[in-house]
Amino acid sequence: MNNKKKENKNGNIVVMELKNITKIFESPAGESVVLKDINFKINRGDFISIVGPSGSGKTTLLNIIGVLDKPTSGEVIINGFNILSLNESEIAQMRNNLIGFIFQSFNLINRTSVRKNIEIPAIIMGMNRSLRHYRSQKLLELLEIKDKAEYKPLNLSGGQQQRVAIARALINDPTIVLADEPTGNLDTKTGKEVFNLLKMLTKKYKKTIIIVTHNQELAVETDKTIFIRDGKIEKEIIN
Numbered sequence: 001m002n003n004k005k006k007e008n009k010n011g012n013i014v015v016m017e018l019k020n021i022t023k024i025f026e027s028p029a030g031e032s033v034v035l036k037d038i039n040f041k042i043n044r045g046d047f048i049s050i051v052g053p054s055g056s057g058k059t060t061l062l063n064i065i066g067v068l069d070k071p072t073s074g075e076v077i078i079n080g081f082n083i084l085s086l087n088e089s090e091i092a093q094m095r096n097n098l099i100g101f102i103f104q105s106f107n108l109i110n111r112t113s114v115r116k117n118i119e120i121p122a123i124i125m126g127m128n129r130s131l132r133h134y135r136s137q138k139l140l141e142l143l144e145i146k147d148k149a150e151y152k153p154l155n156l157s158g159g160q161q162q163r164v165a166i167a168r169a170l171i172n173d174p175t176i177v178l179a180d181e182p183t184g185n186l187d188t189k190t191g192k193e194v195f196n197l198l199k200m201l202t203k204k205y206k207k208t209i210i211i212v213t214h215n216q217e218l219a220v221e222t223d224k225t226i227f228i229r230d231g232k233i234e235k236e237i238i239n
């Protein structure tokens with residue numbers, strides 16, 4: 001694909017574009033419109049926060065950005081492709097290749113080692129063992145959990161567990177990393193440390209990261225904050 005096409009006038013490379021996204025959930029009580037006409041572009045290296053009241057649609061939006069869920073209408077364009085035109089297995093492959101996820105509750109597998117947890121998305125991708133080990137070792141070092149590689153996740157502190165989840169999100173070298181309240185289960189100091197790691201990844205490694213947070217103090221440290229209210233983008237602020 002021609003990279004020039006994806007470059008906008010500021011020289012930014014657009015990695016994802018959401019156009020007129022609407023999400024409607026059906027329930028016995030009737031339809032509820034959870035996202036309304038959402039439009040935005042994500043450029044390579046962006047560090048974006050999404051803030052908004054509980055129930056405003058942040059997780060729903062992140063799930064659509066992460067292609068875990070489809071919008072009811074609108075377009076999701078990743079690297080120039082309208083992904084909604086792909087079939088389920090193509091979408092799954094795209095997700096595995098391009099997107100890393102970090103969750104509030106870490107979502108680690110406790111019966112296996114930290115190292116194995118980090119390598120799981122690479123195993124799913126079919127990455128060969130030596131490259132997988134090389135990458136997981138580098139990530140264990142980068143995130144300063146090298147000495148915990150053979151531990152079970154439950155024997156780590158919350159902050160260390162979230163570092164494992166960050167390493168797991170990075171193992172396939174994704175285009176975009178999505179984090180839904182990654183500091184929500186951590187105390188203030190540990191949350192700030194985890195946040196600073198994400199910031200370091202955007203600044204030093206030019207990773208594209210989108211973080212949902214309730215914490216305004218953290219949000220202002222990202223490059224751009226998108227405020228969501230009642231399923232709509234209320235405003236976007238460059239910090």
Ligand SMILES: Nc1ncnc2c1ncn2[C@@H]1O[C@H](COP(=O)(O)OP(=O)(O)OP(=O)(O)O)[C@@H](O)[C@H]1O
Nearest residue numbers: 025026027034052053054055056057058059060061
């Ligand atoms: N699968 C679903 N079926 C029906 N309604 C849903 C579903 N998922 C989310 N919703 C509704 O969509 C709205 C937005 O939910 P969402 O989880 O996106 O909010 P949020 O902004 O992430 O909130 P929080 O800050 O509490 O995590 C809520 O009213 C929720 O009940």
Ligand SMILES: [Mg+2]
Nearest residue numbers: 058059060180
């Ligand atoms: Mg949520």
